[in-house]
Amino acid sequence: MKFDLHVHTRFSKDSDADIDAIIFHAKKNGLDGFAVCDHDVIEGGPFSVQRAAELGSDLVIIPGVEITTSEGHLLVLGIKESIEPGLSPAETIRRARAQDALVILPHPFKITSHGIGYVEGLDVDAVEVLNSRCLTDGPNNKARAAASSL
Template sequence: MRFDLHVHSNCSDGRDDVRTILRAAARRDLDGLSITDHDTLRGSQQAMKIIQEDKLDLILIPGAEVTTSEGHLLVLGIEDLPPRGLSPEETTDLAREQGGIAIVPHPYHPFRHAIGRIPECDAVEVYNSKHLFGIANARALIGAKRRHLPAVAGSDSHFAATVGLGVTEIEAADAFEAIEAIQAGRTRIIGKRTPPKFFIGNTFKSIYLILTTGGGRRRKA
């Protein structure tokens, strides 16, 4: 089954609303996804309600992209959001206490709030669709292999038009089985690069913030 595990809605810094994202996911033959808005579960909660009310054939893995003391960390399969500002390891522990998992996204992508290392976690996003050259993705894959950690992909979509560009194939009938499959490393990566027009402006904005304030890496993408 095809999952996009890294999607943003207008509940944080994405452009499109949750219903538009879900319709795009269905059109692109996704079987499931995770709405991973920044430091909020609101997008996931809206998605669950819409899927149930509209009887959509989609599996939702609840999640969020949490701001840790070092950078961003995806937490999936949770009901309660870990607080901002904890270490990646503390955030991972809180996710696991709920039966969820922690995935380090784009660990080496510059200007993307990357942690810059692979901390204690359950999986590594080795293919992030928002890349120019693929070097950071290659570093993530090498790091995951060295640590013997499962690999996943995600679109990191902030537009409905780019949902499904980063796909993790998982054999799962529901969100619980999807979490188990990721933990066990039963994943297959399918990736397609996001057209630069969808993210190049944010990249230049991040560079500008870093050069002018030195604080761009702690702001939301």
């Protein structure tokens, strides 16, 4: 199955992406689904699930969030209740686990986008190894190497 696990919608402060357009483009490009991970808000995920159903889409849409921790961003998939931004990565992960959510470390070495800057010691389920917004290959290559070593 093919999924994009890091999608921002118009609910995010850094996106004006229309949800219908995201659904259309995901299907057109052969995805089986995507995770809505707006910055520090969870409303986009449930709204996208509802909108996909209204459109008769068979895409799997995972409600998520990109939470700003005290050290950088974390993606939380399957979230049901908001987790406030600004907590430590460890506390954010603890609260995500209390919701049986999955945790992904996005763009860990892309410091200009609030990458945490390290991988070791974090109880994450996955590490994002390809972020299209990286201007050079360095951050993605470093993330790939760190994920492989773990």
